[in-house]
Every structure is written in C-alpha cells, then in structure tokens.
Amino acid sequence: MTVISPSSFLVADIGGTNARFAIADADGQGRPTLAAIRELRASEYPTLAAAAGDYLASLGTERPRTGVFAVASPVTSDAIRFTNSPWSFSVRALQTELALEALVLINDFAAVAHAVANLRRDDVRAIGVDTTTLAGDGGDGHYVVLGPGTGLGVGALARRGGVSIVIETEGGHVGFAPGNAYELKLLEALWRDHPRISAERLLSGQGLLNLYRAVCAVDGEPASVDTPEQISRQAAAAPESACGRSVALFCELLGAFAGDAVLMHGAWGGVYLAGGITQKLLPWIERGGFRGRFESKGRFETLMKRVPVLAITHPQPGLLGAAARGLLARPDR
Structure with a gap:
C-alpha cells in the first residue's frame, strides 16, 4: 500500500493512447520523486475521470489532496479537448469529481520540458x-x-x-x-x-x-x-x-x-x-x-x-515533469 503524506500529490501524463498516473513528492534535495506508477489504456475508459478514479481507488483509503495533470492538448481554458483522443472534460468538473483541493493542467510536452532539468x-x-x-x-x-x-x-x-x-x-x-x-x-x-x-x-x-x-x-x-x-x-x-x-x-x-x-x-x-x-x-x-x-x-x-x-531514456519523463511542476507551487520553493 502506497503511503500518502501531506506533501504528496497526484500526477498524470495523459496522451492519446495511454494514461499514466503516480504519486509525487520531493526527496531530501527537493528533487521530484514518483511512486505507485500505473499505466492505463485510454481506450478502456469512457472518460479521464473514470481512469483517474480507477487509479485513485487502487491506492486505498488515503487520497492525495492536489494534482498536476499533463495532457496532450492545448491548455487555454477550462474546457480541454484532446487532439488525438475522444476524451474532453472541464478542469473544474474533473477537480470536483476527483475530490481534489487544487488541480493544475499543463501541456504534455510542457511537462517534458519541466522534467529536463531533473534528468541525470x-x-x-x-x-x-x-x-x-x-x-x-x-x-x-x-x-x-x-x-x-x-x-x-x-x-x-x-x-x-x-x-x-x-x-x-x-x-x-x-x-x-x-x-x-x-x-x-x-x-x-x-x-x-x-x-x-x-x-x-x-x-x-x-x-x-x-x-x-x-x-x-x-x-x-x-x-x-x-x-x-x-x-x-x-x-x-x-x-x-x-x-x-x-x-x-x-x-x-x-x-x-x-x-x-x-x-x-x-x-x-x-x-x-x-x-x-x-x-x-x-x-x-x-x-x-x-x-x-x-x-x-x-x-x-x-x-x-x-x-x-x-x-x-527515462521511463516516465511526463510524470517526472508534472511532479517538477507541482513542486514549483510549494511555498518553500
């Protein structure tokens, strides 16, 4: 069972084919870490909320309070429509459905850009x-x-x-x-x-x-x-x-x-x-x-x-970048 600490948050990398989720936090040097990584086929879920809900259910009773999602779509308003997927959603509605206090959306390759400075x-x-x-x-x-x-x-x-x-x-x-x-x-x-x-x-x-x-x-x-x-x-x-x-x-x-x-x-x-x-x-x-x-x-x-x-060659640059973006919002950064 994954331990969800008060500083942990939900990250996702949502493409046209796969939806990847993880729990993110920071290590002792303030670098992003990933745990409980899971990859789902987007075609097996009617909506992003359904896929994210399935992932959250697998965590048990503890849930993260905030999230950062990287999506293969322009992020210009509350309404998100994927370029190469039938999924579409409202950011505010998704936040409510997943019971998150805050949800940040970024473009999927913006997430990769955030990951770059954390690559070894x-x-x-x-x-x-x-x-x-x-x-x-x-x-x-x-x-x-x-x-x-x-x-x-x-x-x-x-x-x-x-x-x-x-x-x-x-x-x-x-x-x-x-x-x-x-x-x-x-x-x-x-x-x-x-x-x-x-x-x-x-x-x-x-x-x-x-x-x-x-x-x-x-x-x-x-x-x-x-x-x-x-x-x-x-x-x-x-x-x-x-x-x-x-x-x-x-x-x-x-x-x-x-x-x-x-x-x-x-x-x-x-x-x-x-x-x-x-x-x-x-x-x-x-x-x-x-x-x-x-x-x-x-x-x-x-x-x-x-x-x-x-x-x-890092296996999850999108999730890593979403985690790095999430850490930027912390008061101590």
Missing part, C-alpha cells in the same frame, strides 16, 4: 555530438523538447539562474516542408487525402503509416501492411523494403524537423527527444540520416554541428 546523465543518450553539460547543471540556456508518439509534441525551455521557464507550443502542427524532389512527390501524394500536411501528419504513429503509404504510391509498390507496428517489424526484418525505407525516411524527417525547431527557438543548448516512438526507433535514429538532416541548414550548418541532441 544516465537518463539521456546522445545522438551524434555529445555534451558534458545537461540543462539541469546550473547554467543558462535555451532548449527544445520534442518527440513523436500518438501525435508530435513540441515545447521550449529557457533556463535562467537555475529556474526553468517553459513555453507551451503546438509546434507539431506547423506545415511539412519537403527537403528534396522525392519528398515533394510524397507531399503531392499526401495531398490526395489531406488538404493540409502538418509535420505531425508524418511524424507520429499514424504519420508513419501515412508516410509508408505515400512511399508505396510514389515508388509504385502495393501497400501491404496496415499498422505502424507492422511497418516497424517488417523494417527490422527487411531494411531495403518499403517499410524499411519509410522508417529510415521517418528518422531523416524527424532530424530535419528537430533542426528547424532549434532555429525557430534559438535552442543552441540542445534538443531533448522524447515520445514513445523515439525509444522504439532509437537504433534507426542513431545510425541513419537523422543527424545529417538535423545539421543540414545551409549557412547555419557549422553552428548546427555543435548543437547536441539527447534522446530521453
């Missing part, structure tokens, strides 16, 4: 150029956090005097920019089914399937698989197949997008890559064209070669 060396893996300095080491700097999952999340982070300043964005919905003639053909193929092609339309779970179908259409091959999981499995078995070429191109496009995000935000301190797909495709990202497309920015190529990219 063994929580990250360098893609290309390494760095001896992490965002949490005390210096000032600008960073971008991004990553593909059910959608494509993007957030920005400024560190000033040991304090994290997080900027929530919906950067995954900027328009896709082809980088060569072949990618222009892919864009034209995608236009047949979608009036606007965002980066997320290609750089997400469903995006991998969209990309694969476009590759098949342009290359004159039949599309024989129907899910991102099938594409990944076939790519591993046959790297030269349409699936393999699609996964390799996915990683190249992710690198190009990450490089553009650095330029847009002046994130010379580096990029932190998150998202479930990042973990699954990390070997492809490391050995493929990700880094080349990341650096290939014309007159800024020399500068981009010095910008580190760190893949987050």
Whole structure:
C-alpha cells in the first residue's frame, strides 16, 4: 500500500493512447520523486475521470489532496479537448469529481520540458555530438523538447539562474516542408487525402503509416501492411523494403524537423527527444540520416554541428515533469 503524506500529490501524463498516473513528492534535495506508477489504456475508459478514479481507488483509503495533470492538448481554458483522443472534460468538473483541493493542467510536452532539468546523465543518450553539460547543471540556456508518439509534441525551455521557464507550443502542427524532389512527390501524394500536411501528419504513429503509404504510391509498390507496428517489424526484418525505407525516411524527417525547431527557438543548448516512438526507433535514429538532416541548414550548418541532441531514456519523463511542476507551487520553493 502506497503511503500518502501531506506533501504528496497526484500526477498524470495523459496522451492519446495511454494514461499514466503516480504519486509525487520531493526527496531530501527537493528533487521530484514518483511512486505507485500505473499505466492505463485510454481506450478502456469512457472518460479521464473514470481512469483517474480507477487509479485513485487502487491506492486505498488515503487520497492525495492536489494534482498536476499533463495532457496532450492545448491548455487555454477550462474546457480541454484532446487532439488525438475522444476524451474532453472541464478542469473544474474533473477537480470536483476527483475530490481534489487544487488541480493544475499543463501541456504534455510542457511537462517534458519541466522534467529536463531533473534528468541525470544516465537518463539521456546522445545522438551524434555529445555534451558534458545537461540543462539541469546550473547554467543558462535555451532548449527544445520534442518527440513523436500518438501525435508530435513540441515545447521550449529557457533556463535562467537555475529556474526553468517553459513555453507551451503546438509546434507539431506547423506545415511539412519537403527537403528534396522525392519528398515533394510524397507531399503531392499526401495531398490526395489531406488538404493540409502538418509535420505531425508524418511524424507520429499514424504519420508513419501515412508516410509508408505515400512511399508505396510514389515508388509504385502495393501497400501491404496496415499498422505502424507492422511497418516497424517488417523494417527490422527487411531494411531495403518499403517499410524499411519509410522508417529510415521517418528518422531523416524527424532530424530535419528537430533542426528547424532549434532555429525557430534559438535552442543552441540542445534538443531533448522524447515520445514513445523515439525509444522504439532509437537504433534507426542513431545510425541513419537523422543527424545529417538535423545539421543540414545551409549557412547555419557549422553552428548546427555543435548543437547536441539527447534522446530521453527515462521511463516516465511526463510524470517526472508534472511532479517538477507541482513542486514549483510549494511555498518553500
């Protein structure tokens, strides 16, 4: 049974596919800690309140009094509607239903940005150029956090005097920019089914399937698989197949997008890559064209070669970031 102390609070990381919950607190150094972590399939619950209620019931009679939820949605009002999920809710109504004294909502990649300053060396893996300095080491700097999952999340982070300043964005919905003639053909193929092609339309779970179908259409091959999981499995078995070429191109496009995000935000301190797909495709990202497309920015190529990219390997960066955000509200912080 999890012990709920007066300082403990509920944290959640709610995406389009999974709903993750935990009890958060601080250790002796004031760093966020997580306990009683549980991951639920969003499709198995009619509402977020039902999923959260199931989690709280598993804790027993003790309940946290406050909560911080990270959600895959813009957080601009009391009404929250998920971008890649049928769930929607009122923040005030959810707080009442869960019997919480306070409930803070933040964007899911804002949570990842809050987590960045709490990551240790063994929580990250360098893609290309390494760095001896992490965002949490005390210096000032600008960073971008991004990553593909059910959608494509993007957030920005400024560190000033040991304090994290997080900027929530919906950067995954900027328009896709082809980088060569072949990618222009892919864009034209995608236009047949979608009036606007965002980066997320290609750089997400469903995006991998969209990309694969476009590759098949342009290359004159039949599309024989129907899910991102099938594409990944076939790519591993046959790297030269349409699936393999699609996964390799996915990683190249992710690198190009990450490089553009650095330029847009002046994130010379580096990029932190998150998202479930990042973990699954990390070997492809490391050995493929990700880094080349990341650096290939014309007159800024020399500068981009010095910008580190760190893949987050911490198992729960969203929950960790929600916990870090919750600690900021404490009177002693």
